[in-house]
Each structure stands twice: as structure tokens, then as C-alpha cells.
Amino acid sequence: MIRVCLLGAGNVATHLFNAFQNTKSINLVQWYNRDIKKISTFKNTVDITDDISKLSEADIYIIAVSDDVIPEVSTALPFENRLVVHTSGSVNVHSLDKKNRRGVFYPLQTFSKDVPVNFANVPICIEALDKTDLKPLAQLAEAIGSPWYKISTEQRQTLHLAAVFVNNFTNQLYRIAHEISDAKNINFDILKPLITETAKKVQEVSPYMAQTGPAKRNDKKTIKKHLKLLENENHKAIYELLTESIKKTHGVSSRPRTKTDKRK
Amino acid sequence: MIRVCLLGAGNVATHLFNAFQNTKSINLVQWYNRDIKKISTFKNTVDITDDISKLSEADIYIIAVSDDVIPEVSTALPFENRLVVHTSGSVNVHSLDKKNRRGVFYPLQTFSKDVPVNFANVPICIEALDKTDLKPLAQLAEAIGSPWYKISTEQRQTLHLAAVFVNNFTNQLYRIAHEISDAKNINFDILKPLITETAKKVQEVSPYMAQTGPAKRNDKKTIKKHLKLLENENHKAIYELLTESIKKTHGVSSRPRTKTDKRK
DSSP states (O other): OEEEEEEOOSHHHHHHHHHHHTOTTEEEEEEEOSSGGGTGGGTTTSOEESOGGGOOOOSEEEEOSOGGGHHHHHHHOSOSSSEEEEOOSSSOGGGSOTTSEEEEEEEOSOOOTTSOOOGGGOOEEEEESSGGGHHHHHHHHHHTTOOEEEOOHHHHHHHHHHHIIIIIIHHHHHHHHHHHHHHTTOOGGGGHHHHHHHHHHHHHSOHHHHOOSHHHHTOHHHHHHHHHHOOOHHHHHHHHHHHHHHHHHTTOSSSOOOHHHHHO | OEEEEEEOOSHHHHHHHHHHHTOTTEEEEEEEOSSGGGTGGGTTTSOEESOGGGOOOOSEEEEOSOGGGHHHHHHHOSOSSSEEEEOOSSSOGGGSOTTSEEEEEEEOSOOOTTSOOOGGGOOEEEEESSGGGHHHHHHHHHHTTOOEEEOOHHHHHHHHHHHIIIIIIHHHHHHHHHHHHHHTTOOGGGGHHHHHHHHHHHHHSOHHHHOOSHHHHTOHHHHHHHHHHOOOHHHHHHHHHHHHHHHHHTTOSSSOOOHHHHHO
């Protein structure tokens, strides 16, 4: 039985709370939040508190608060030499107060407030300054059904960056497609199966192998046609830059291939 | 029973062939290809030919060949006043020879050569110069289980462009994430559930509503951190341009919102 104390009541904290509640091998001993109102609905389910000086004993303390306040919350902890982790993708593990054993428990996924999360689809990146602390963090991940990966701070920050590409930027491409089709009264639903299939393809095949389209074929006629159709200057710039990027990746332009190209 | 004659043996033609074979309400009367060798394996299943002057009678002739040769194939047809369609996303319906009744049957999806296609996930964009021809095209789509949409040539060309954004460009963002994580020895598998979830989210919620991340929050500190991490100039330029685009969409920069923003 892993005893957990959860700090914070944002998106990640709330989804972790739900996961912990549904797991027999985890004993959520306490839920702390600065503003008690945000968690008071759960007072009959779990011991809640807004007094950080009165935290109960636990095996793992999870600080799931905004990046900016992680250091101050970790400093306010009223004990020493216990395992304390944060859940951020970009904050260094050393930002935690060194009076405790420090680590990271970073769930790499996009969370919507009201949509239940299946943690089987949430890889957990774990890190610990003391190697022996990796085991309880891995057990915690396994208890909620998540795959876990041992990841260094540098790797985690890189993953956080890569996540911006595959999540925020990809979503913005969807948005642009939505704008373009809206302008011609086209139902965006028509594009949804293609969006699904594009994501599905790279689950099995590398993105390098999965690439198709006018840029990869260097089909100048179609590219010219598309650029003519685009009215928004920002959309046009994105089209040109990503077309250039695909050409570079696939050796269509004069640039030599990179090591990664050759591998897959 | 819809009688169909299929012309061409590329990716789209082959997947359509399989779909037609598996559908009782479609009678594939003939399969034509300039190079008979490419389809000769199927000679016991269907009447095959490489002689365009000897095409059988059918209700719909589907020209599924490269964009460039659609006009010449349609001109070579040895009959008049029959329903002839092409399957291209970008070719004008008027590119078909006017001696026949002209239309389009454009499946909007990414096809891999050896992966079987479930046509329930393939929206078909149909167009016909003579309105009465829309019905058999819709019936053909329904026979293979595909949702269909009545789409004009201009709309289809716009969809083809939008598809480049949600498929080719999105895939290139996956590729960049792959490169970035490879460089730090990070397993790309960690990002796969996020890729899936990002595509899944916009099936229900508009991309505008689904957006999250540093650009939308105007989190300058994280953006600066990310730009510092990026070593490749092309990746950096893409990061900056897409961050700018998200800011514009969500009114973070000084630019006024557009009509589409307000709607969703």
C-alpha cells in the first residue's frame, strides 16, 4: 500500500486524485490545497487540509501546482528527508527544496477538465535524485495503470518541447484547416477521419515513412495552386515553411540528409 | 445493382477495387489499366483489359489515375453521354472530356499501399455537372459504407489544401518531435498517446476550444526556454511561426479577432 499525499487542485491534481481513489493499492492519506473551497466537496472521501504545516505522514508527496510556485510549496513542507515530487514537464528537479528526497512524476498527456482520463494512455516520466526512490515512483505509476519511463530533467524538458509540436502546434494546424474550410462553407467533419488516420499511422510507422503529399513528391504545380488558394499571409508562411521542412527531411531540396533520415 | 468500370491501378484504384469486390450491390464489370501486368493477378475475379477502345457498358466509369493523365484518359473513352468521374482532390471536373456526363468521386483519406481500408472512415466528396448524376454517386458511396458530401470543385480544392495541413504538415510536426527526442535518446513511444489524444479531442471539440499550451497562455518564460532548446534553425522558425499563429487566433497579440474565432 503506497501512502500518498497530494498537493494542489488544478487539472493534473484532480485527475490524479480520481486515479488514486480508484486504486486499491494506493492510500491517499491527505489532499492539501491553499484554497480549501476547491477541494471541500471531497471532505468525506479524503482527509483535506489548507494548512501545509499539518501534513500527514506519507510515502510520496506529490506537488501538482503551477510551475512558478513549486519551489515555495516545497520549501513550506514541514518535514525533511521524505520523497517529494513535482508533476511539471519543464521545472528542474533541483527546484524542489533539498531538505527532502527529490523527484519528478510527470504525466505526459493533454488533460481536459471534465473529461475522465484513462491513465493507461498516460505515460509517466519519472526521475529521482536518489536512485532508490525510482522504485516507489514506478510502483505508483503501475498502480494507476500507466506506462512509465525513467527520464532525466534534460530529457523531460525536451519531451515537453516535443509535446508542444505534437499537441499545441498540431492542434493549430487543425485550426487553420478549420478556418480554411469554414471560409468555403465546408463541413469540418469531412476532415476528421483524416486527422484520426494521420495520428494512427505513426503509432506503427515512423513519421518519416508515413509522409506523403505534394511537398514530399516535390509537386510544384500543386504547391503553387495551394499557395494561390491561401488568402491569409500567416497561413501562407506556415505552408511555405512546412513544405520546405518536408523537402529538407526527404532530401528533395539540395540539403544533404541527416543521420536520422537514414535510420528509418 | 450499380455497374462500375474502374480505370487505373494505383493506390486509390486498388483500394476501391477491394471495396467494390466486397460489396454485393456493386457489379464491377471491368477493370482497365494501361499496363495489364499490374492487374493480371485478378483476371479470374474480374474482367480485365488494357484496351480502352473495348470498355464494357457500365453505369459509372471511375478514372482513378494520376492527375496529369485524367484529361487524356477521359478523351480516349470510346463512348458518349455516360457518367464518368475522376477521383482527384485537385483536378477540375471540367478537365474531363465533355462528350460524357462528368463528375467527381473523391475519397478524402490517406491510403497506405498494403494496409486494408475501412471505407466507413473515408468521406467521399461527390460532384456532378448534371444534378441527376449525384444520386448514383451517393449510392455508390453508401454501397461501400462511406459517408458522402456534395462538394463543388472549389470546395474540393480547398479540402485538398486543408488535408495537406491536417495530414502532411501534422505528420511533419510528428517528424520534428521524433528528431528532437531522438537527439536526446528519448523513446518516441512516450509521445504516441499524446498524438492520439490530440487527434481525438477535435473529433468532439473545435480546435479553437481544444487549444492549450505556452503560446495560448502567452507564457513567455516557457517559450524562451523552448527556443533555447531548439538547435535546428528550421525547427526554431516553425516554433516561432506557429506560436505567433496561436497567439493571433486566441487574441494574445495585438491583432483583432476574426469572425471564426468568435463563433467557436
